Amino acid sequence: MARTRNTLLSALLTASLALAPLPSARALDTRLPDLGNSAGGLMTPKAEQELGRAFMRSVRLNQAVLDDPLIGDYIQQLGERLVEHSDAAGTPFHFFVIDNREINAFAGPGGYIGVYTGLISTTQTESELAAVLAHEIAHVTQQHLLRAWETASNMTLPNAAVLLAAIAIGVAAGGDAGLAAATMGQAGLIQEQINFTRANEQEADRIGIDILADTRFDPNAMPAFFSRMGRANRVYATKLPEFLMTHPVTTSRTADALGRAARYPARQVRDSLHFELTRARIALRNIEHPLAHAARLARQLEDGRYRNRLATEYERALSLLQGGRIAEADTLLARLLQASPDTIEFIVAKAEVEQRQGKAEAALRRLRQALLAHPTSRALVLSHAELATALGHYREAVDQLRDHLGMATDEPRIHALLARASGEAGNAVAAHRHQAEYHYLNGKLEEAILQLELALKTPGISFYDSSRIDARLRELREELAARKKRE
Template sequence: MNNTQTGSLLSRLVLSFLLFAAPLPSAWSLDTELPENIGSPDVTDLPDLGNSAGALITPKRERDLGKAFMRSVRRSEKVMEDPLLTDYVQSLGQKLVNNSSAKGTPFSFFLIDDPQINAFAGPGGYIGIYTGLLLTTETESELAAVLAHEIAHVTQQHLLRAWESTSQMSIPSAAILLAAIVLGATVGGDAAAAAAVGGQAALIQKQINFTRANEQEADRVGIDILAESGYEPRAMPSFFSRMGKANRVYASKLPEFLMTHPVTTNRTADALGRAEQYSYKQTADDLRYHLARITLQQQAMPTPQEAIQEFESMLKDGRYRSEAAVHYGIALAHLRAKQFDDAAAALDELMRSHPNTIEFIVSRSEVDARRGKGADALRRLSAAIDKHPGSYALNIAYAETALAQGQPANASQKLQGFLDFRDEEPRVYQLLARAAGDQDKQALGHQYLSEYYYWIGDLESAILQLEIALKRPELNFYESSKLESRLAELRAEQDEEDRKRSATP
């Protein structure tokens, strides 16, 4: 099997776990019809696919597999490191998880800087959202609908049940294979072919028959999650319908692999029938949804001056869903242009109406810090962290400001506290390494750098940092033993990856 054939095969399976795998409507489209002999079960009799994976993989192994999967994603995709955007999608996703059967289970939501209308679910609750999807949605309920669908893929264990064979594989090998499957359509044929050695391609083909049932079940469960979370459940079929209308315009450009998984009129009708079981809700968008969208739009503008001109035009013409969000876009553009007085004035006005909005607090603190008022920035951020201790954006902003103010111990304290909430954010370890270095704790700094490289998927550099740390004279026996144990774990993973590479034709 050549690379093109293998890539095509993996691309077909990826559609089992992607809600929308097509690029933006301006470039590609999805078919909205199926042949007559392919039906769709009645919405009241959707399939219950069972839970066979639970008997073959423990929760700990699933979580370990998820972490390894995420490292593979970071190696191949442009995962966004913007703390405020990450903070928003994580808070939205967690709200949905809390109203699902997975309440209490850790999930990780992250953005990928790519214009595709795309989202995917990996093992262990790792859910990626492409920026193109966020910008294409028109309401927060639509975005929540996509996330709820992906959460349902996890709670129903679709990926794990399709890949029960991974229980016999090592964690690194299984994670690389699963990442190639989930990202096969975007990574390309070479990456997919490398992961499909050892007869795995035949197993992939065997699982394709389950994809339509998986999607129907994820729609059904996702709509229930939406309703329980206070969002409008009709947002899911509404988004399906809008996508279908856009896709019909571009049907002549339909990629071949999308033919196996269209957004069909039957699927839209089934989702609408499920949603109609709930009463209509007039759900207001959270301001943070609009702030995330305007942030992406502002970042895409070639210059801050162009952004200011465009946003002021939007205000003049009334072309907005949130006036506050447009004013925030103008403030961000002023900040980007180093027009700090204008940025401060705009943010102060916003904070009078929205004093607890994290985006405004972080941006206003950045203005203070860049105007030489770091102490004011730290006080503002510290007070906000007391109210939102698990906020990634607030903790990162505080640590960066504290380091700039020559307070590495304070930065370390806040970041160590944040690790109790999430312990796999690369930027946290990068800042901890810098704080340790500023305190002349060289061994600790190399240890944190090792974790940084590990979480971005660079095993060689992670191993090297631990080897350097172990040569430091200040280590005691306990610290050396701890580092040696961690080094052994990383070397074992490296050996596994090397064996997989050598086995690839």
């Protein structure tokens, strides 16, 4: 019976990770961890972390994970702030952004939570964005996926097989439609699962509102967002936003959220500057004519039509920078730094301006100084490493990146920069090894294996490096063999 349960659970994990919410059904580049039984918990924390990392590799392989450390840092910090007021306080969570205009968010195993740029742009307040994150955090803390898998494992084989397909398609297609498509006549069984998923949504709403209130965000932001999504539900006659497919908004759900939020006193919460700056950076990704956009922003500033003056001036400075008007961007950024000298977004932009002006060493000094105050800032670490490498300060870049790697071992760009800086410094073995990890974290297993094979062929490689790389190579080859066997 235990073997049957593990087989069913492995089938579900493979199916759900390949589909949720990815458009491609490519297999994961990993072997699934061993699963326990109900008595000892469905999955150990270590196994769930391994599964989460595998999930993230599949996401990177199939989705456009946004490579903007400033936006990434903001969403991670916001998420961590919420997690600390949840049942999972102290547990590592990983928040990331998908570069997609769809309105959507999703939670995967191991505390991996993805947010689309379209959702960030659609939320009208920081509390609304926090509400969506709190909802996804609640899905993780309440182990909704694991509970669904456990339900499947305790069913008879034919019924469990139908339910596994229903869950997988439901996760990918969203809501009741995906479940109905998979059942083909198993009405009673699927109605049970539909009710379970609706209950999950309601539970995530209730817990999410509590997290919001405890984190001192506006708890009414969740029903407010639901209300706007509900209106959109009536407007979109053909294609619903992805959020409405995966998180159906009903009148009763909005009413429940309103009732839950009413338990807390009304609270006016000011949006943070970083929220506004993040929205500005996302808005610029869709601008084709930056100088025309800068002119529009100038008129808005003159007329007083802006949400946050500093954020609007920052967006205008970046537009001018993209359009080649470096001196005007420099003037604006100097004013912004005078108003808020410790804001990392302004520091990074000013360093980029200085680099474009031929003052790269001054830019590097600025970044070094900022890192003294913000040593864990991924945006500053990456900006500093890129510039230090470009200027030939390879050892400085490698040392900084290695220090940061302990806090971000699963960050592909850290490995990419380490590969470049190590190669420039003449350490070919380290260059190949980090390039292999970069490919592996992006789900490209065969490319990772090739880099490790090249590392082993490096003249003069030490016994220690050879042994370590050979062991890693065996692991990846076993994963590749397992993947091809599943395919």
